Amino acid sequence: MDLSLEDRQEGDRTIVVVGGEIDVYTAPKLREKLIDLVSAGHYHLVVDMEAVEFLDSTGLGVLVGGLKRVRAHEGSLRLVCTQERILKIFRITGLTKVFPIHATVAEAVAATETA
Amino acid sequence: MATVELLLSALPAHVRTARLVGVAAARRAGLADDLVDELRLAVGEACSRAVAVNAEHAPETPIKITVRDDPAGLTVEVTDAGPESGPLSDDVEDLFAEDAVDPRVALAVLAGLVDELDITSTEAGTTVTLRWPLPVRVS
Numbered sequence: 594m595d596l597s598l599e600d601r602q603e604g605d606r607t608i609v610v611v612g613g614e615i616d617v618y619t620a621p622k623l624r625e626k627l628i629d630l631v632s633a634g635h636y637h638l639v640v641d642m643e644a645v646e647f648l649d650s651t652g653l654g655v656l657v658g659g660l661k662r663v664r665a666h667e668g669s670l671r672l673v674c675t676q677e678r679i680l681k682i683f684r685i686t687g688l689t690k691v692f693p694i695h696a697t698v699a700e701a702v703a704a705t706e707t708a
Numbered sequence: 709m710a711t712v713e714l715l716l717s718a719l720p721a722h723v724r725t726a727r728l729v730g731v732a733a734a735r736r737a738g739l740a741d742d743l744v745d746e747l748r749l750a751v752g753e754a755c756s757r758a759v760a761v762n763a764e765h766a767p768e769t770p771i772k773i774t775v776r777d778d779p780a781g782l783t784v785e786v787t788d789a790g791p792e793s794g795p796l797s798d799d800v801e802d803l804f805a806e807d808a809v810d811p812r813v814a815l816a817v818l819a820g821l822v823d824e825l826d827i828t829s830t831e832a833g834t835t836v837t838l839r840w841p842l843p844v845r846v847s
Contacts (some may be wrong), residue, residue: 617756622802636800647727649752667840678745685820686813 595619597644598626606702607635615652623652627659631693636668639701648679653688660692669693671701709778710737715770716755718762726755726773730784734840739778743840745772747784754786754836757814761790761834775786778840781824790830811827 596619597612606629615623617648638659642648660670671693674680683689695701712733716722730751734744736812751773766789774785817835818825824839 594795614724616720617723617759647748647752649749649756651756654813678749681821682817685817694743696709 594620596614598623600626600630603639603698605697606637606639608639608641608698608702610644611639611675614647615645616647616649616668617651618691620651620655624655624658627655627662631659631666631668632661633660636663636666638663638665639698640670640672642674642679643674643676645674645676645679649681650682650686653682653686656692657688670696671704673698673701709776714773716759716773718767720756720759720760722756723752726786727752730773730775731778733775734782737782738843739782739840740797740843746821747782747840748837749837750818751786752783753814753817753821754784754838757811757836758760758786758788760811761788765790779842782840783844784788785835786838787833787835789833792827792834 595613595662599610601608601610609626609630611623613619627638640656640659642643656670656672663670674696675696680689680694683692683694694702695704712728712729713806716726727748731744731748739747747831755771755773762769762771769789772785772787774783775799776783815827818836818838822838822840825835828835828837
């Protein structure tokens with residue numbers, strides 16, 4: 594399955610719903626999406642990864658790039674993920690310390706509100 | 709013993725093909741489901757790295773993937789045409805550059821993911837070898 598990307602607003606938070614496979618081939622599409630959102634002034638992003646079937650280190654790189662972009666505007670990038678096989682690569686690379694990872698979009702939005 | 713061998717142009721689009729072939733061969737060989745998930749990620753990392761290495765050092769040279777099963781286990785070899793990557797630095801975020809993740813990250817992921825990992829380099833290139841145990845078959 595290819596990569597699917599949708600976004601919606603919840604207050605001043607932007608939810609990016611990602612589905613399918615994020616790998617060396619599809620990661621550039623996610624990167625462009627994040628760049629477009631930040632360029633349009635969306636600095637508080639919640640990336641919903643519950644429908645992601647595959648994520649590799651190239652995809653991690655794009656997420657780190659997005660985090661650096663929103664940080665430059667004092668924004669935030671939070672992840673929603675409960676899938677063990679996706680979480681595993683965050684743990685292996687030590688990125689669980691870099692990204693706030695939430696179980697639901699509601700939790701991520703609420704956490705952003707108080708940040 | 710059964711072998712599957714693939715030659716792929718060093719293009720990102722083909723990495724998915726390598727994952728699909730690796731998973732199909734692993735399932736056929738009887739690899740446990742949780743290890744198939746591990747193999748999918750490991751083959752993806754090894755091939756992403758090989759594609760990046762060849763794109764830099766030998767863009768016309770294909771990467772080679774071999775999947776072999778025998779009573780000792782399942783072996784996947786991914787061979788590129790470049791040198792082995794050096795050691796990792798400590799700053800995790802710096803390794804994830806905007807346009808291309810450092811090829812060493814793939815090796816770090818592989819080291820954390822796969823119990824049996826070998827990396828050998830010759831003048832012709834580098835081979836990453838991954839191994840998984842297969843269930844004992846009753847004949």
